[in-house]
Amino acid sequence: MNDSAVAFQSLLTSVAHDIEKLLGRLLAAPPVAGERARPERLLDAMRYASLNGGKRFRPFLVSATAALFDVPKDQALLVGAGLECVHCYSLVHDDLPAMDNDDLRRGKPTAHKAFDEASAILAGDGLLTFAFDILARPETHPDPAVRAELVLALARGAGLGGMVGGQMLDLAAEGRFGDGKPQKLDEKAVSTLQAMKTGALLRFACNAGGILGQAGKHEREALDRYGTIVGQAFQIADDLLDIEGDSATVGKATGKDAAAGKATIAAILGVTRAKERLTTLVAEAEGALALFGAAGGVLKQAAWFVANRSA
């Protein structure tokens, strides 16, 4: 591995560790100012859903983009923790019987299996709300304009025009609201769905570093471009894992998209062209980072990692 690859792996590991610790501390039992009590079962369910030892790739992107502007490490971690709360809530709600009806997540019972449906719904609601609590706290950034901008950007990325909207498009694509048959989406429609469902939070993660760092216009545009590309690569790699991956390595059932007749970019392009697309996207991600020179090395590695991951 070259130096950037080492720096990337090291930052990825250390952010995952720090986020686990930070979320554990933020979701401790004693109530904070403005809270009356933290009911034990709710807190347990929120901790179960968020303290799960994931890769924490979204918080990594926040920390790596924030590092370009010498943002203090703790500020980036707080934003990463808030973002991870949104990601984890979305998994809890997506797994519900009325949604994707999944019993397992990373080899563990899903929240509604480990607790019950009502607790899972509330734990999701609590995590989503907690994300904005974290972002708005003075310790997240001394300048309230930065905090308000983070809140607005996350709300846009996570809401009806972003992640929640993408989940709705995904359910519709499965034929949930019509005749029960999967919709035949074209590449453009699949791109929109995926940009919303998974892309929007990854894009926010990359923009967050620029917001925290009060970066200039050109730097913000570069990060937004990079974040959009990483979101696309992330999803195509996910499609390919579902087609080619080994379920033991991937950590979840594979072949699900094809079985469900689901339109994905990889299915539309075919495996060979999908892999070429990934190569192109990695090159484009590198191009978007040109502005940052050598400092962009870790983020280049991250783009390569996203495109070539095996799990």
Place this chain on the structure above:
Amino acid sequence: MNDSAVAFQSLLTSVAHDIEKLLGRLLAAPPVAGERARPERLLDAMRYASLNGGKRFRPFLVSATAALFDVPKDQALLVGAGLECVHCYSLVHDDLPAMDNDDLRRGKPTAHKAFDEASAILAGDGLLTFAFDILARPETHPDPAVRAELVLALARGAGLGGMVGGQMLDLAAEGRFGDGKPQKLDEKAVSTLQAMKTGALLRFACNAGGILGQAGKHEREALDRYGTIVGQAFQIADDLLDIEGDSATVGKATGKDAAAGKATIAAILGVTRAKERLTTLVAEAEGALALFGAAGGVLKQAAWFVANRSA
């Protein structure tokens, strides 16, 4: 009616009208900056759940407390609209089969009946997220410190130490997680539950005026006290309506608390003492407003209205 009573009724009606119009405009079809698309079914479900002609009492409290500090009307309405999104999302999720399993809300099918469970879950998630979107927008207040403070206060009131936590305590009190028997809560435990489940948002509504108006310490403390008292009165009046109210007037089934063996303040105190308590609370609310002199007249009327409402 005296002048304050007239001013109260007039403001209540006008805020309800303005909130309906504002939410309709905010939840229009075209996506805004940072959004990719607003999926039609999701937007329809969010509009169904929020454009319902309710009394909009929480937004009224925001507008009435903001008026004490000459806050521009549109700012208070935006905060009221955000708060109402939280209130409406909570009703949608509470009505779900896994929660209270209600088919009707204000005489109309609940969201999961009018749409489906998945759409209702997502509409709730979308409305909660949208609340923070609205609060963080520059047009809500020119000073980002005010916006960040509003976001933090709403997140604390709505989250695990507030409304969501209260809903969890309420489900636990019904015996949902144990042996199926209702818990025998004492007055203190019921007070905590209700302060969280319904009190926290009403309290935020009253504090919001002081935040928007960048009010001083004493004024903020007075509003917080008033908001806490109004929350208590609101809940006892609700308990009494369930005991004594006529379901046609109240607009929902009555006698539900007793049938479910639910501990309420009114059940613990008995009807006579509960009514005395309401009288005391109205007097205390008036006392908390002394600081504001004649300007507090509308809020005094509001406390009386909460305690004596018939629906």
